[in-house]
Amino acid sequence: MLMQYAERMWQGKAGMEGFINGEIPTGVAYEIADGVAVVPAFANVTVLRTDNGLVLFDTGAQNTAESNYQAIRKWCPDPVRYAVYSHGHIDHVCGLGPFDAEAERNGAERPVVIAHEAVKARFERYVLTADYNRAVNARQFGNPKFRWPQDFRYPEITYRDEHRLRVGELTFELRHARGETDDHTWAYVPERDLILAGDLFIWHSPNCGNPQKVQRYAAEWATALRAMAELDASLLIPGHGAPIAGRERVRTALTDVAEYLESLVSQTLALMNRGARLDEIIHVVHVPERLAAKPYLRAAYDEPEFIVRNIWRLYGGWWDGDPAALKPPRPDRLASVLAELAGGPHNLAARACRALDDAEPRIAARLIELAHQAAPDDKDIKDTHRQIFTALAQSATSLMTRGIYLAAAHS
Structure with a gap:
């Protein structure tokens, strides 16, 4: 068998x-x-x-x-x-x-x-x-x-x-x-x-x-x-x-x-050597289609994007190249400031929902997390946070992504 x-x-x-x-x-x-x-x-x-x-x-x-x-x-x-x-x-x-x-x-x-x-x-x-x-x-x-x-x-x-x-x-x-x-x-x-x-x-x-x-x-x-x-x-x-x-x-x-x-390593190092930031590299490096289609290379557990991050960490350290990320503010304080600029945390949450509808899951995740950090006790925002991360988990292709999104939904 x-x-x-x-x-x-x-x-x-x-x-x-x-x-x-x-x-x-x-x-x-x-x-x-x-x-x-x-x-x-x-x-x-x-x-x-x-x-x-x-x-x-x-x-x-x-x-x-x-x-x-x-x-x-x-x-x-x-x-x-x-x-x-x-x-x-x-x-x-x-x-x-x-x-x-x-x-x-x-x-x-x-x-x-x-x-x-x-x-x-x-x-x-x-x-x-x-x-x-x-x-x-x-x-x-x-x-x-x-x-x-x-x-x-x-x-x-x-x-x-x-x-x-x-x-x-x-x-x-x-x-x-x-x-x-x-x-x-x-x-x-x-x-x-x-x-x-x-x-x-x-x-x-x-x-x-x-x-x-x-x-x-x-x-x-x-x-x-x-x-x-x-x-x-x-x-x-x-x-x-x-x-x-x-x-x-x-x-x-x-x-x-x-x-x-080897393909992920060579692509990542080439971009690092040209001075690219990590947030650029993860969107540019891709596995050759011939390999991604193999039945034993499906990205159902880990993901190529995560491998790129580990290659960066090995060769380049933990800083991603963004000067503002070197000494970041407290997440809740930054969220409060951005919510103020947006006209309140509910506006951030509403824009997150729109991003999800517009097939921009990364934008949706970032905005709803900011809204949640700015107003952690707001019931409506909590509900939207749960709904968005549940939807993201359901559409995730890898176990690792799905597990983290589900944990966020239930937090």
């Missing part, structure tokens, strides 16, 4: 929604190659069987830990020897609890975790910013009950650039790459001709601009994808979504995503 759905995804006849709406059942380990199984959920867990036990690539989220465990145990009872984290995001590193408990019950060694050395620093940062991360993820995914983990399973083995792991008859060539994160690991298993890409490939446009998260690395991400493509592997298993089978397809997918990122 998983590989049949993968074919539909490649043809553009199905998308990632199948992993959310239950079309691809969770809690099942799908064997897609000899001794290789994928347990799909929000994030994939890949299991490789060796003569000396199992190796997990990623472990899943806390809410799928038990179902993933049951699925893997139904597929194979062998002990889990190692677990490799592709990176430290919580949907990839919070699923080892049931396997640790099993090892304790059996008086056995618990799985050894391997990750890039920067994962430890990420976990430490997550502890320091737990409440912030809870709020960010609740807003991003539209889930006010989102729970942020309090404890993390730290790796026992870390590496810096490359690490070679031999388990039974299989070799795991682990390589570091900065991309979505600074702590990312991708792997090649030569005996299975298999690439484990983690979140360097996710069946969406790359998550390289997320407006609520830390720095991402577009150019280095593209370099890693091209290194994978050079391996000419016959199977690619991503961190999210269906596997890709066939050398030509694997190579095409990897090089397309690399070219997508």
Whole structure:
């Protein structure tokens, strides 16, 4: 079933929604190659069987830990020897609890975790910013009950650039790459001709601009994808979504995503070098239409505009080039002044509604937010604020934009 759905995804006849709406059942380990199984959920867990036990690539989220465990145990009872984290995001590193408990019950060694050395620093940062991360993820995914983990399973083995792991008859060539994160690991298993890409490939446009998260690395991400493509592997298993089978397809997918990122980087840097401001650049830089049309590069999660902002942040810092933005006034004070000039906050709200009707959503968002800041207790303006941001959320194409607009509507 998983590989049949993968074919539909490649043809553009199905998308990632199948992993959310239950079309691809969770809690099942799908064997897609000899001794290789994928347990799909929000994030994939890949299991490789060796003569000396199992190796997990990623472990899943806390809410799928038990179902993933049951699925893997139904597929194979062998002990889990190692677990490799592709990176430290919580949907990839919070699923080892049931396997640790099993090892304790059996008086056995618990799985050894391997990750890039920067994962430890990420976990430490997550502890320091737990409440912030809870709020960010609740807003991003539209889930006010989102729970942020309090404890993390730290790796026992870390590496810096490359690490070679031999388990039974299989070799795991682990390589570091900065991309979505600074702590990312991708792997090649030569005996299975298999690439484990983690979140360097996710069946969406790359998550390289997320407006609520830390720095991402577009150019280095593209370099890693091209290194994978050079391996000419016959199977690619991503961190999210269906596997890709066939050398030509694997190579095409990897090089397309690399070219997508390289195009955004080159366009952004060219404009920066010509002295353009960020607010100009985000409206000028565009993904080539040939790439934007690919079924695995739809901007349904992140958006190219956000990636451009992250490229600017990496190479140019946080100031956007507008001298008035260097030391901005208090937002509520500026809103009051602009409302005064407009003849009152209700005039701003009315003009925002007109902008929405005139298909100028960015103008509508800015004006209604100013009106709301100028008169935060006005019921009519509150209602208009909610209506406009609800409409903007409904028309948003990416999950990140939709989540932020919905949070504004309910604020």
